[in-house]
Amino acid sequence: MNAVGMTAWELCLPVGWPALLPFLAAMTLALVPSWRIGAWINAGAATLGFLLAGALPWQVGHVGPLLLVDRLAVHFSILTAFVAMTTAWFSLSYIRVEILARQIDRQRLRLYHAMFQTFAGGMQLAVLSNNLGVTLVAVETATIAAVLVVGLPRTAEAVEASWKFFIVCGVGIALALFGTVVLYLAAQPALGPGLAAMSWSGLSAAAAKCNGAVLNLAFVFLLLGYGTKAGLAPLHGWMPDAHAEGPTAVSAVLAGSILNVALLVILRLRDVMDASAAAGAGAIAPGPPIMALGLLSLLLAAFSLWRRRDVKRFFAFSTIEQSGIAAFAIGLGGPAATFAGLLHLTLHTLTKAGIFQCVGRAAQLKGGQKFADIGGLISSHPALGLTLAAGILSLAALPPFGLFASEFLIVTYTIRQLPWLALPLGIGILVGAWAALMRLQSLCLGPATPDRGPAPSAFLLAPVWVHLGLVVVLGLAMPAPLFSWMTAMAGGGR
């Protein structure tokens, strides 16, 4: 209790504001009875959160007991805040239609908005945290918030989805807590008792002196625990349900943030293990297990894509697939592959959040989220259809979209380092992309299915265009300062 009492002040410094603001907003939203005002406060708070996160690059180098502001943390903080912002604006008009269609009760929207901000705050805290215990609690908070929102529609499917979400992620968090305890045991001889032995800054400095064998044990549990959050097989089962049954705004933020946070932890852990292995302290090479989980998830999801009948479920499986590719790149190791993996994560987040926003509009328009309900969007609603088509092309990693560049880099480095793994990786990527293109045909081309809801105005798709525009720019012509920033982030100079 005293430990947190002494360190909690750090959240009140400007570095802590991006994490503190959403929690304050959540408390405010819990007190606002009107859902209309709540929706505006939500959007305003998310915008302010993005501006605060945007100020973080000037704070790089802050290392405290609670917060660690390095390039990696700042990058993901800004990305998470950006997706939260655009999704909050998307949600503004989305819930209006949902209320008219009686999908969500008005009374429950207070909970929805408060939990949206709680989720965003938990993610920010997890990204910026220097302490593994704090990360764990933050991820847990975000999970509880997301579970409550996923269950909101109160259909039997939504109940099942949130139950699965809760139980599987609860087990994941439990595994991660066990890993955290063991990690502390490994670091304690080198760093002494106290918060330092649970902090990333302490661990990365003293990795060589930590006990390698105990680190291995911790690594296994942390990888499985956070792998659950990243949607990595074998504990990926919650992801399709949670994405498919909850309100679409949640699918968009879920797809974009929880996965990044989990892979961020796995990446930092990989560096600790690498340092320990390089110093001969007895740690195993962390790459192969991470690559194995990544490849397994990629192949499993790529082949599952073909059998999906539900649009949101389809894109959730695609998230598992992309998470597998990014994990594979992180496992591959080295600054170049790590750069490619981080770029892939970033671009996937932008693409997927955009796609879910389009899918949310399309599902409202067609009154259903099955592939059988949604078809021929381009002929009936050109703006929505073309935007969704562009998003799916981006997801299939076709040029000019940036995912082409990141996947190309990942495959190239695989051929250079482990040629025999390029074959399953390539098969997985191709099968997934092919499935996406087939679905593009049925969703956007062909005969139009009847409309059962109001058509969204093209203006409402603006956030998606910003997302996809960023994906193109980052892939084709990344500005030089950003490039050097990301190179430093992937290499040693965090």
Next chain:
Amino acid sequence: MGERIAFGTLSYDMAHILGGAMLVLSFALLYQRRIGAIIKIYALQGMVLAAAAGWQGYIQASPHLYVTAIIAFAAKAVTIPIALHWLVRRLNMQREIETALGVFLSMILGVGLVALSFLVVMPTTLAAQAQPLPREDLAVALSMLLLGLLMMITRRNALTQVVGFLSLENGLILAAVGIAGMPLVVELSSAFLVLVAFIVFGVFFFRIRDRFDSLDVRHLDHVGETHR
């Protein structure tokens, strides 16, 4: 801890007995069929956990572990069991639950899991300059974690799955209090308590109750299969 804690000293033996008792109770949870008895065993385990945390607070001379002990007692030995009993009555649940694997097979698997965790934890932590006590506590904790997972897998009823998760979580707290100087123990155990409280008191039971005749998770799977 000034002097080395080893086999034969009171502080070691006492901690050992408490850890062992928790493990035995995990086994009892594994084979018990009656839901009332399952909740009572869980309450007993919570009491032993509180005693173990308090004992660790005494031998490590760290007062914050007493806080953990008090929280564990209040929540796990009293509040949660009362809430679970209330849920069983309120939802008029079936009082006897079959295990999916049968008692004999569950017990064999459980013994295998305990052997596995000791074989994994003891050699890897040998060189860790760790005292024998945290190592054994860690092995017991891992056993409880795996037994809890086994219970969650072999039970079809949502409430018994929840109890499986709760006993798994008891093991985690045992591991955390057993390691000298571990920071944030109180915070982590409280945070987990929040998770547990959400699972137990959460709206889920009511929602499931709204829609289904029983809490049997197979109904949920069935719904999923037909709508995918």
